[in-house]
Amino acid sequence: MPPLLPPRRILTITSIATAVALAALGMARTVNLLAQSRGWQIDCPRNWPLSMFSLKIPGLHEPIAQAGIALVIGAAFFVLMRWQLQRITAHRSLLLAAGSLLVLSTNLIHGPTYGLVHPHHDAEQYYHDAAQVTSAGRFLREFNTRQPLLGCHARTHPPGAVLLVHAIRLSLGSPAAISIAMALASVGLTGVFFYGVLTYDFDRQTCGYVTLLLLLIPSIQIYYCATLDAIVAGCFLGVLYFIRHPNWGVSVAGSLASLLCASMLTFGVCFLGPVLVGIELFTRRSLRRSAVILLGMGLFYATLYLATGFDYLAAFRTASALENPGGFMLMTESASYVMTRLENVADIVWYFGPFLLVLSVSGMRLLWQTRTHPDALVTTVLGLLTLAAMFLSGAFRTGETARACLFIVPYLMLPVAAYLQQRGCTPHDKRVLAWLVFGQSLAMQTFGGYYW
Numbered sequence: 031m032p033p034l035l036p037p038r039r040i041l042t043i044t045s046i047a048t049a050v051a052l053a054a055l056g057m058a059r060t061v062n063l064l065a066q067s068r069g070w071q072i073d074c075p076r077n078w079p080l081s082m083f084s085l086k087i088p089g090l091h092e093p094i095a096q097a098g099i100a101l102v103i104g105a106a107f108f109v110l111m112r113w114q115l116q117r118i119t120a121h122r123s124l125l126l127a128a129g130s131l132l133v134l135s136t137n138l139i140h141g142p143t144y145g146l147v148h149p150h151h152d153a154e155q156y157y158h159d160a161a162q163v164t165s166a167g168r169f170l171r172e173f174n175t176r177q178p179l180l181g182c183h184a185r186t187h188p189p190g191a192v193l194l195v196h197a198i199r200l201s202l203g204s205p206a207a208i209s210i211a212m213a214l215a216s217v218g219l220t221g222v223f224f225y226g227v228l229t230y231d232f233d234r235q236t237c238g239y240v241t242l243l244l245l246l247i248p249s250i251q252i253y254y255c256a257t258l259d260a261i262v263a264g265c266f267l268g269v270l271y272f273i274r275h276p277n278w279g280v281s282v283a284g285s286l287a288s289l290l291c292a293s294m295l296t297f298g299v300c301f302l303g304p305v306l307v308g309i310e311l312f313t314r315r316s317l318r319r320s321a322v323i324l325l326g327m328g329l330f331y332a333t334l335y336l337a338t339g340f341d342y343l344a345a346f347r348t349a350s351a352l353e354n355p356g357g358f359m360l361m362t363e364s365a366s367y368v369m370t371r372l373e374n375v376a377d378i379v380w381y382f383g384p385f386l387l388v389l390s391v392s393g394m395r396l397l398w399q400t401r402t403h404p405d406a407l408v409t410t411v412l413g414l415l416t417l418a419a420m421f422l423s424g425a426f427r428t429g430e431t432a433r434a435c436l437f438i439v440p441y442l443m444l445p446v447a448a449y450l451q452q453r454g455c456t457p458h459d460k461r462v463l464a465w466l467v468f469g470q471s472l473a474m475q476t477f478g479g480y481y482w
Contacts, residue, residue: 034450043388051380065365071366072369073428073429074366075373075429079380083478083480084478084479088477099138104469107468118242122238129246132468136472146206146255150195150205159192159195166196183258187296187349188294189345190294213255216255217254220263224267224440224443227274230274236447240446247386247439249432251475252381262292263439268284271284272285273320274309282319286322289302289306297346297349298420307320312405358424371422406447413441417435
């Protein structure tokens with residue numbers, strides 16, 4: 031069997047990805063110069079399509095010791111993949127432990143302060159709003175009134191975002207402890223549910239390895255420590271897992287619980303509506319589960335409104351107005367609309383990585399031609415089309431989608447799983463792919479600074 035990624039193909043993919051990245055950066059610089067010369071206001075960050083990114087060089091911008099930490103992590107990862115890969119992917123507990131340790135380790139490349147404390151430091155973060163909460167019930171009762179006065183993140187999210195950070199803060203205290211707790215919870219939710227989703231279509235060996243690959247992706251390694259969006263991604267995966275569960279009661283109860291958790295953390299939960307309905311309609315030719323789940327969600331928020339006065343729909347309208355104060359972005363900020371829509375896609379692609387992108391495209395082609403895993407194909411298509419519709423509507427107006435849309439990464443990984451299982455992989459193929467994916471994550475953590 032020929033190698034999955036022979037050296038020549040690795041060099042070709044790397045060269046093309048580098049050329050595209052440089053071309054995108056050059057285009058963005060040109061657009062900014064043109065805008066400045068004509069007095070236009072365009073949302074196009076300096077390092078487009080990377081929104082909140084700054085280049086750092088150990089020894090120049092950061093202590094040289096950080097490069098040493100990165101080398102130690104790289105060497106440890108090499109040893110793990112060389113001698114323990116099969117064992118790790120065969121045991122879910124080891125898989126989750128390895129994923130958690132890697133996420134925490136790569137974030138510590140920035141140092142404990144910047145890697146664990148700083149994500150909660152800025153006044154616009156949930157942590158500062160959570161510090162003002164004296165009572166969860168009172169916060170819910172007053173949320174609709176106080177919403178426009180909260181920080182830029184909290185005011186465009188449901189109250190659960192602040193209340194979750196408030197609960198962790200009361201339990202653990204320090205921002206560093208909150209970051210660690212979020213990392214462990216995010217990796218745990220994602221690893222368990224994604225592995226479960228894969229078991230519906232693929233063999234156990236593929237499930238373990240592809241779950242590991244997911245946890246090695248740059249967006250996961252960078253944003254799964256300290257960010258609420260990682261918790262959201264785990265809840266979204268819970269819905270994806272439970273809606274296909276064979277037991278009706280477990281399916282409805284699990285999907286409803288996951289959906290409610292997600293809906294209290296983000297208004298982006300509307301992404302799950304078409305996906306939930308589409309998957310059940312395709313796999314069971316029925317909408318009974320979806321109807322019960324959505325009815326349960328409606329009853330929950332009606333009860334919450336009667337008990338506390340919190341109006342979810344009013345909060346959604348307020349968040350939408352705050353996000354787009356001038357109305358539909360295409361009509362009011364056409365140039366920024368075009369640039370940010372392109373940025374939304376490019377940001378996800380960049381943090382996903384060129385090697386997995388190539389395999390994902392190959393997997394989509396395979397799924398379409400062979401129809402060997404129709405449920406995986408439908409799930410991927412539904413996820414991508416729904417997200418595209420959200421982008422076109424003006425959602426995620428400032429880019430930063432590698433963080434804000436972490437929930438889409440598993441949908442991109444389903445075709446990868448199909449391709450790897452259909453083609454077959456040697457242990458050497460698996461090690462090389464893992465090194466390439468994690469190598470990009472390690473490089474981005476070593477030479478990049480991030481803000482959220």
